[in-house]
Structures are given as C-alpha cells and as structure tokens.
Amino acid sequence: MRHRRLAALAALPLGSALALSACAVDQAAPGASSGASGGAAGSGTVVIACTPQEEQCQAMAAAFTKATGIKTSYVRLSSGEAVARLGAGKSKPEFDVLYGGPSDGHVAAAKSELIEKYVSPNAAKIPDKYKAADGTWTGTYVGALGFCSNTDVLKKLGVEAPTSWQALLDPKLAKNVAIAHPSTSGTSYTAVWTQMLLNGKDEAKTFDYLKKLHSNVLQYSKSGSAPGQMAGRGEVAVGIVFSHDCVKYQKEGFTMLKNTFPAEGTGYEIGAVSLVKGGPNPANGKKFIDWTLTADHQNIGPTVGSFQIPTNPEAKVTEDMVKLDQVKLVDYSSDEAGAAKKSLTARFDAEIAPQPK
Amino acid sequence: MATLLAPPAGAPESGAALARRPLRSGRDLTLVAIVTTVSLVLFVIVGLPLIRIFAVAFAPEGWEIVTSMLTNPVNRRVLVNTVQLGVIVALIGTAIGFVLAYTQVRVRFRGKRVLHLLALVPIVTPPFALATATISLFGRNGIITNGLLGIQGDVYGLKGLTLVLVISFFPVAYMNFKGMLESLDPSLDEAAANLGASKLRTFLTVTLPMLVPGIAGSVLLLFVESISDLGNPLVLGGDYTVLASRAYIAITGEYSVPAGAAYSLVLLVPALSVFLVQRYWVGKKNVVTVTGKPSGTIDLITAPSLRIPALVISGLVAATVVLLYLTVFVGGFVRILGVNNEFTLRNYQFVLAGIGSDAMFTTTTLALVATPIAGLLGMVIAWLVVRKLKRFAGLMDFVGMLGLAVPGTVIGIGYAIAFNTPWIAGGRQWFPAVAGGSAMLGGAAAIVMVFVARSLPSGQRSGIAALGQISPAIDEASTSLGASSATTFRKVTLPLIRPALLAGLTYAFARSMTTLSPIIFITTPQTKIMTSQILAEVDAGRFGNAFAYCAILIVIVLGVIGLLNLALLHPSLRGIQRRPS
Numbered sequence: 048m049r050h051r052r053l054a055a056l057a058a059l060p061l062g063s064a065l066a067l068s069a070c071a072v073d074q075a076a077p078g079a080s081s082g083a084s085g086g087a088a089g090s091g092t093v094v095i096a097c098t099p100q101e102e103q104c105q106a107m108a109a110a111f112t113k114a115t116g117i118k119t120s121y122v123r124l125s126s127g128e129a130v131a132r133l134g135a136g137k138s139k140p141e142f143d144v145l146y147g148g149p150s151d152g153h154v155a156a157a158k159s160e161l162i163e164k165y166v167s168p169n170a171a172k173i174p175d176k177y178k179a180a181d182g183t184w185t186g187t188y189v190g191a192l193g194f195c196s197n198t199d200v201l202k203k204l205g206v207e208a209p210t211s212w213q214a215l216l217d218p219k220l221a222k223n224v225a226i227a228h229p230s231t232s233g234t235s236y237t238a239v240w241t242q243m244l245l246n247g248k249d250e251a252k253t254f255d256y257l258k259k260l261h262s263n264v265l266q267y268s269k270s271g272s273a274p275g276q277m278a279g280r281g282e283v284a285v286g287i288v289f290s291h292d293c294v295k296y297q298k299e300g301f302t303m304l305k306n307t308f309p310a311e312g313t314g315y316e317i318g319a320v321s322l323v324k325g326g327p328n329p330a331n332g333k334k335f336i337d338w339t340l341t342a343d344h345q346n347i348g349p350t351v352g353s354f355q356i357p358t359n360p361e362a363k364v365t366e367d368m369v370k371l372d373q374v375k376l377v378d379y380s381s382d383e384a385g386a387a388k389k390s391l392t393a394r395f396d397a398e399i400a401p402q403p404k
Numbered sequence: 405m406a407t408l409l410a411p412p413a414g415a416p417e418s419g420a421a422l423a424r425r426p427l428r429s430g431r432d433l434t435l436v437a438i439v440t441t442v443s444l445v446l447f448v449i450v451g452l453p454l455i456r457i458f459a460v461a462f463a464p465e466g467w468e469i470v471t472s473m474l475t476n477p478v479n480r481r482v483l484v485n486t487v488q489l490g491v492i493v494a495l496i497g498t499a500i501g502f503v504l505a506y507t508q509v510r511v512r513f514r515g516k517r518v519l520h521l522l523a524l525v526p527i528v529t530p531p532f533a534l535a536t537a538t539i540s541l542f543g544r545n546g547i548i549t550n551g552l553l554g555i556q557g558d559v560y561g562l563k564g565l566t567l568v569l570v571i572s573f574f575p576v577a578y579m580n581f582k583g584m585l586e587s588l589d590p591s592l593d594e595a596a597a598n599l600g601a602s603k604l605r606t607f608l609t610v611t612l613p614m615l616v617p618g619i620a621g622s623v624l625l626l627f628v629e630s631i632s633d634l635g636n637p638l639v640l641g642g643d644y645t646v647l648a649s650r651a652y653i654a655i656t657g658e659y660s661v662p663a664g665a666a667y668s669l670v671l672l673v674p675a676l677s678v679f680l681v682q683r684y685w686v687g688k689k690n691v692v693t694v695t696g697k698p699s700g701t702i703d704l705i706t707a708p709s710l711r712i713p714a715l716v717i718s719g720l721v722a723a724t725v726v727l728l729y730l731t732v733f734v735g736g737f738v739r740i741l742g743v744n745n746e747f748t749l750r751n752y753q754f755v756l757a758g759i760g761s762d763a764m765f766t767t768t769t770l771a772l773v774a775t776p777i778a779g780l781l782g783m784v785i786a787w788l789v790v791r792k793l794k795r796f797a798g799l800m801d802f803v804g805m806l807g808l809a810v811p812g813t814v815i816g817i818g819y820a821i822a823f824n825t826p827w828i829a830g831g832r833q834w835f836p837a838v839a840g841g842s843a844m845l846g847g848a849a850a851i852v853m854v855f856v857a858r859s860l861p862s863g864q865r866s867g868i869a870a871l872g873q874i875s876p877a878i879d880e881a882s883t884s885l886g887a888s889s890a891t892t893f894r895k896v897t898l899p900l901i902r903p904a905l906l907a908g909l910t911y912a913f914a915r916s917m918t919t920l921s922p923i924i925f926i927t928t929p930q931t932k933i934m935t936s937q938i939l940a941e942v943d944a945g946r947f948g949n950a951f952a953y954c955a956i957l958i959v960i961v962l963g964v965i966g967l968l969n970l971a972l973l974h975p976s977l978r979g980i981q982r983r984p985s
Contacts, residue, residue, distance in 0.1 A: 100940065100944045101940045122927055122929055123936070126656075127657055128655075131655045131661055132924075135925065230653065231656075266642035267642075267643055268642075269638045269649060279743060280543060280743055281544065281545030282543050295945060299740070299944070300948075397478055400643065401477070
C-alpha cells in the first residue's frame with residue numbers, strides 16, 4: 048500500500064512531464080474534427096510570413112486590418128528562414144502570404160512549389176521589370192546596392208567616399224572594406240552578379256576583380272546588412288550594402304555614415320510578395336497582395352524607418368530614399384542570376400575566400 | 405548511427421530487459437513504467453524531429469555534401485575549424501571552471517559569495533549580447549582596444565569566438581566542479597596529509613584523480629555546446645566558418661534544407677566520438693566518494709603557492725565577466741555604445757512598454773513551464789543511466805544529449821516538419837499538431853518541447869557526474885530495506901544529488917530563456933519570443949534596444965535563479981533527507 052503511494056508520488060513529476068502528450072492523446076477525437084477548420088479559420092483572418100523589420104510588419108498589419116477589417120497576424124523571419132519554414136510546413140501551410148525579401152527567395156519558393164501564381168489586378172501599375180513574368184511574385188519595393196562609408200575613418204585614411212567599383216581597389220582601403228559572403232547573403236550575391244554584368248558576363252574577368260577586392264576586404268560577414276553596421280562602428284571604412292540599410296543605420300544613430308553609388312552601374316533587389324500554395328485563407332491572402340501593391344501600403348515604409356523605393360509609381364518617394372533616376376542601374380535579371388548562383392558561389396568559395404590577404 | 409538514433413526500436417527491448425529484474429524482486433513495476441515513459445518522452449521531443457530532418461540529409465543533394473566533407477577542401481576546412489574551436493573552448497572553459505570552483509570550495513579568501521555570483525552570471529548569455537559587447541570593447545574601433553590602448557584589435561574569428569564562448573560556457577564546468585568538490589570526502593585529504601603529503605601533492609594525487617569523471621563530463625559538454633553554438637559564429641566568426649554556421653547558411657542563404665541537414669549530420673560525428681570516448685574510457689575511472697559514512701570538514705587552503713595563482717585567475721575571469729555584462733547594461737542606456745553615447749531611456753521604454761513586454765511575459769511563462777520538466781527529466785535519465793539500465797544506458801544517455809548536440813536550426817526545422825501536422829494512423833489521431841499558428845495553444849506546446857529538449861542535457865550531465873560519485877551501496881541499502889526504485893530515487897538519490905538538480909534547473913531556465921535558433925521556425929503570431937525580438941533589433945541596427953532587451957532578460961533569469969536557490973536550499977526542503985522514512 049505504502050509502496051504504491053510513494054511510487055505514485057515519485058511518478059508525479061514524470062506524469063506532469065508527460066502531461067502535454069498525454070492529454071494530447073485524449074483529445075484525439077475532437078482534435079480530428081477541429082483540425083480541418085484550424086485556428087485561423089473563417090473569412091476574417093490572414094497570416095503573413097513577414098521578412099522586413101518588426102516595426103514595418105506591425106504597422107502594415109495594423110493598416111491592413113484598419114482598411115479591410117481582416118484580422119492580420121504575422122511572424123517575422125528572415126527571407127531564407129521563411130522559405131525553409133514554408134518548406135517544412137508544406138503538408139499543412141500555416142501562412143497565406145510570403146511578404147518581402149529579395150525576389151530570389153520567391154523564385155526558390157516557386158521552384159519548390161511552396162507558392163502559387165497570382166496576378167493581382169493592381170499589378171498592372173507595377174513596371175514589368177519589377178514582377179515575375181510567370182506571375183508567381185510581384186515587387187512591392189526596390190533597393191539599390193551602394194557603398195556605405197564611415198566618413199571619420201575615411202578622413203583618417205585620407206580617402207574620398209568611393210564612387211566606383213574600381214575605387215574600392217585603392218590600396219589605402221586595405222582591410223577596410225566589408226561585404227557579406229555571396230553564398231550566405233543575397234545582398235552580396237547581387238554584387239557578384241553586378242560584376243558579371245559589368246564585365247560582359249566574363250567569369251574570368253569577374254573573378255579577377257573579386258580577387259583584387261579580396262585583399263581590401265576585412266571579412267566576409269554572414270548577414271547582408273552587417274557590413275553597414277561594421278562601417279558604422281568604424282570597424283571598416285566602407286561596407287557594400289543596400290542603400291536603404293545605410294540610411295536606416297544613419298537614422299538609428301550612426302550619423303557619420305555616407306551613402307554613395309558606383310558610376311559604372313549597380314545592382315538592385317526587388318522586394319516581392321507572393322501567395323502561399325494551399326494557405327488557410329487564400330481569398331484574404333489575395334486581398335492582402337492586392338493591397339500591398341497600392342500606394343496606401345507603400346507609403347507606410349518611410350514612417351517606420353524603412354527607406355526602400357516603392358514599385359507603385361503613385362507612391363511617394365521621400366527625401367531619404369534613393370532616387371532611382373539618379374543612379375545608374377545594371378540590367379538585372381533575377382532568373383539568370385539565380386541560375387548561375389550555385390556555380391559562382393562554389394567558385395568563390397574555392398578560389399577567393401581561402402586566399403591570403 | 406541509424407540504430408543509435410532510433411530509440412523506438414530500443415525502448416521496448418530495454419523495457420523487456422528490465423522486466424526480468426522486477427520479476428526477480430517481484431514488485432518493481434514502477435521502474436518499467438518510468439523507463440517506458442522517459443523513452444517515449446525522449447522519442448517525441450528529440451528522436452522524432454531528428455529522424456524527420458536527417459531523412460532529408462539522405463536526399464541526393466544532402467548526401468553529396470556528406471560524402472564530400474573530406475575531399476572538398478572548403479568543407480574540410482569547415483570541419484577542421486569546428487573541431488579546433490570545440491577543443492580549445494572545451495579545454496580552456498573546463499580549466500577556468502575548475503580553477504574557480506576549486507578557489508571557491510578550497511581556498512581561504514574574502515568575497516566568496518561575490519565570486520560565486522559572478523561565476524554564475526554568464527549562464528545567462530542572451531544571443532548577440534556578449535558578441536556585440538566584445539566588438540564594442542575589443543573591436544578595431546573598440547572602447548578598450550582603440551580608445552584606451554590605441555591599437556586596432558581584430559576580434560573576428562577564432563580569437564573573439566574563443567573569448568566569448570569560454571565566458572559563456574565556463575559556468576557549466578564551474579557548477580559541476582563545485583558540486584563535486586563539495587561532496588568529496590575530506591577524510592581522504594586528511595589521510596594524505598597525515599601520511600606527509602603537501603597540499604599540492606594531495607591535490608595532484610588525491611583530489612584530481614577523483615575529479616576525472618567531472619573533468620571529462622565538462623570537456624564533453626563544453627565541446628558539444630561550443631561546436632553547436634550559432635549566434636556567436638554568425639556575429640563574430642568573420643571568415644572563420646564552422647559547421648553550425650555553415651548549416652544555417654545553407655538553409656537561409658542557399659535555400660537548401662537538405663544541405664543544412666547534411667552539415668548537421670556531419671556535426672554529430674565529432675560530438676558522438678567525444679561522447680563515446682567519455683563513456684567507454686573515462687567511465688571506468690569513476691571514483692566513489694559519497695559512501696554514506698560520516699566525513700570531516702574541509703581544511704581551507706592558505707598556502708600561497710596554490711592560493712595566489714588560483715585567486716589571480718579567478719579575479720581575472722571575474723573582471724572580464726563584470727566588464728562584458730556592464731557593457732550590456734550601459735549599452736541599454738545609450739543610443740549606440742561606443743559610437744553615439746547619447747544618454748537615453750528610450751530603449752528600456754521600448755522594451756518594457758512597447759512590443760517587448762508581450763514577448764517578455766510569453767517567454768518567461770513558457771520557460772517556467774519547461775524548467776521543472778527539463779530539470780527532473782535530466783535527473784531521472786541520469787539515475788536510469790548510472791544505476792538502473794545496463795545495456796541501453798548508452799543509448800538513452802546519447803539520445804538525451806542530442807537535443808544539445810544538434811544545431812538549433814536543424815532541431816527547429818525538424819520540429820516544423822514533424823509537428824505541424826497531427827499524426828494520424830489507422831484512422832485515429834495519435835498526436836495532435838503542436839507546432840505552428842494553427843496548432844493547439846497557438847504553437848506554445850512545441851516551444852516548451854524545444855526548451856526541454858535543448859536544456860535537458862546540462863542537468864543530465866551534471867546528474868550523471870554527481871551520481872558517479874555516490875556509492876551504489878546507499879541505493880542498495882534502501883532497496884534491501886524494502887523501498888521500491890521510485891521511492892529510493894525520491895527519498896535517497898534525489899536529496900543526495902540536490903546540487904546537481906539545482907544546477908540542472910538553473911541551467912534549464914537560463915537556456916530556455918536564451919534559446920534562439922530553433923525558435924525561429926516555430927514561433928507563431930500568438931507566441932512572441934524575446935530572443936527572436938533581440939535578433940530583429942540587431943538586424944535593424946538598434947543596438948540600444950537589443951542591449952536593453954538583453955539586460956532585462958538577464959535580470960529576469962537571475963531573479964528566477966535566485967528564487968530557485970532560496971527554495972531548493974531552504975531548510976524545510978533540506979529536511980527531506982533527514983526525515984525518517
């Protein structure tokens with residue numbers, strides 16, 4: 048008798064450890080019936096996989112709810128994490144829309160059949176070069192690659208803020224340039240593909256440039272925007288990042304940062320939006336995509352510190368944004384760039400990264 | 405490998421193997437129940453997600469990477485880096501943990517309590533906090549390196565990683581050693597002294613050999629922890645790529661889950677080999693020191709030959725901890741520490757009144773649910789492994805450790821694959837969907853499960869090390885007096901390993917609060933988690949907010965740990981072991 052009571056007491060913590068799975072099994076019957084409708088059921092909700100900053104996601108969700116009455120919730124993830132998560136949850140998607148992040152993420156998602164074609168009626172207003180030819184994704188913003196320089200460090204080194212890719216090779220900038228690693232960051236790969244385009248898609252010439260640049264690079268960071276922070280902290284003189292990231296860091300207190308663009312031409316990213324295949328609320332997902340392409344939505348960014356350029360010509364371009372007509376852009380094709388990525392990054396890993404500086 | 409990763413195959417057999425013993429003693433069904441329960445729990449929280457994710461690694465794309473690990477120079481470099489970093493951090497961290505514990509327990513000096521607290525503080529290392537503080541202090545433009553010394557330090561790579569990881573992980577070693585040193589029987593030292601040995605000789609020939617299991621346990625734990633750490637290599641790694649960051653990059657930068665799974669599978673090889681060495685080589689060197697016989701009191705060391713170096717090393721480590729954590733706290737009160745030192749309260753306001761308060765509440769609640777589960781589960785596993793299981797002890801020990809040995813990113817994706825949908829077999833739902841926004845409790849259950857899986861191993865290791873020191877005769881005495889296994893565990897074993905349990909609980913809470921990488925794949929709109937908010941702030945360049953988040957997280961964790969210590973060391977609870985049973 049006594050043994051049993053004590054045994055039961057001892058088993059108590061284990062019992063509670065099991066509680067989660069135990070009641071789960073008990074719920075088998077009702078779970079199966081409610082499983083079909085799910086937590087996000089009904090016509091009133093939409094769930095977003097949101098890759099921009101927290102504040103922008105929050106402001107956007109609030110604005111969409113206000114405009115349509117549809118309850119909007121989101122999870123903030125980086126672009127790669129979002130695609131990985133959509134892939135993992137493929138059998139029972141929990142999101143309706145994949146919002147933000149460079150278009151190559153959406154291209155990868157389309158290849159794995161995680162998103163489906165949806166051409167919004169509002170997409171007609173968006174210039175063709177900012178949307179997928181097959182209708183799988185549509186651009187909501189554009190960001191141009193630039194040089195984010197720390198003017199204090201530049202002064203110490205006696206160098207002007209670089210205005211060309213060639214200027215980055217200045218020996219005075221030895222170990223004073225930062226750029227992300229192209230296999231880890233879309234930002235950096237955009238820079239590599241830009242070099243390909245500037246060199247007439249000649250791989251040998253491109254790698255010749257990258258080899259020269261290598262001796263000026265302090266380190267290849269993992270995240271695409273980190274070089275901007277490194278420049279802000281004075282770890283390096285110049286970071287190669289998207290210019291809206293540079294503006295963002297300026298606003299956050301790195302006031303010594305200066306943004307310049309290469310005269311030869313620069314690459315850009317398209318921040319896209321796409322419909323998740325088999326999402327729980329497809330109708331609301333489509334409404335959300337329609338709305339992201341309007342000027343109403345695209346005007347939110349600058350109010351919460353995001354200075355990407357809107358794709359809708361009716362949206363306001365603020366003071367802090369890069370004027371695309373003042374910057375020379377290369378003719379960037381995401382599909383072609385994406386196709387070449389694997390071999391180019393592998394070559395970069397083998398030939399450039401291990402070289403001594 | 406496949407058999408090691410498949411507890412379901414092992415579990416029923418181990419149950420059967422055990423069933424023989426209970427039959428002999430006639431009434432130990434509780435033991436069978438406990439073994440079955442623990443095996444099931446481990447299978448669900450660790451086994452299943454890993455089986456699902458590693459199945460992906462055997463896709464052609466993943467398998468190509470596994471096989472090219474040694475032939476491809478780039479991948480070989482990554483593997484070498486990983487092992488190098490793991491070995492360096494494990495050795496230095498264990499050494500520092502030992503010196504601090506030894507100083508604390510055996511050396512006479514003032515300020516023991518301060519040293520103890522400072523040695524515990526780094527248990528709470530929110531992701532990015534120490535790495536960012538290190539860059540602010542020792543970077544090329546660092547406050548100390550450039551501001552005070554006028555040199556251009558380069559903290560990126562192995563140097564910076566070693567510093568940050570050693571500081572992050574030495575407390576695990578410290579807590580293990582402190583528990584062990586306190587339970588060492590001083591009469592052995594006295595015997596050595598009576599035979600004419602000097603303090604140093606006693607230390608080298610008596611104390612040290614008895615600590616071998618603890619040393620091995622710490623080295624193993626620190627090695628595994630440091631090679632699977634992700635946040636620091638991402639921020640401080642520079643060009644120094646390790647497997648954990650490579651796996652993360654494959655998934656997030658190259659959109660290739662198979663490649664990520666493959667790198668993680670390779671990451672298990674060094675972890676597994678250290679584990680096997682520990683188990684089959686060091687396992688034989690266990691020295692029993694807690695025998696249940698009366699023992700004397702410890703004679704504190706005053707000899708300068710041991711005292712001075714011990715105090716100097718402890719002082720240096722403590723100073724580094726103070727410096728780094730002070731940086732985090734001060735960092736919360738300025739816009740960008742070292743760059744824009746304008747005083748502001750905005751950061752704390754943002755966290756306490758803004759988006760942060762919600763995350764703070766959710767994270768703390770979920771961590772508080774996970775902590776007792778992880779702490780007790782760790783002790784039960786330790787007890788089963790050391791005392792009860794014979795053939796399958798190694799398997800259970802290993803599976804328990806997997807939650808830590810595998811990079812969080814991979815666990816997170818495994819959870820998303822395994823738990824987003826309910827298991828339905830034969831028209832019946834066996835297990836509901838627990839991960840994702842449409843799952844029950846808004847996906848909170850999966851987060852608690854991940855917290856348990858990630859924080860269980862520390863308690864398990866300290867439990868195993870502590871039990872190794874306790875003579876089985878004590879258990880046998882209890883059993884022969886008629887107590888069942890469960891009673892013996894609760895009445896005899898648990899009170900004896902209370903320091904290890906405390907360590908397990910402390911570590912479980914701290915780790916749950918600071919887990920980042922698996923969380924990213926299972927957070928939902930309903931569950932905002934502090935660490936992923938910190939990541940978002942760092943991404944956005946708002947270091948002030950990030951530091952404020954970290955400072956508040958540290959305060960919460962230290963507060964809870966303080967309460968835990970008070971509760972577990974409270975006389976009314978201590979009384980358990982004295983109460984006649």
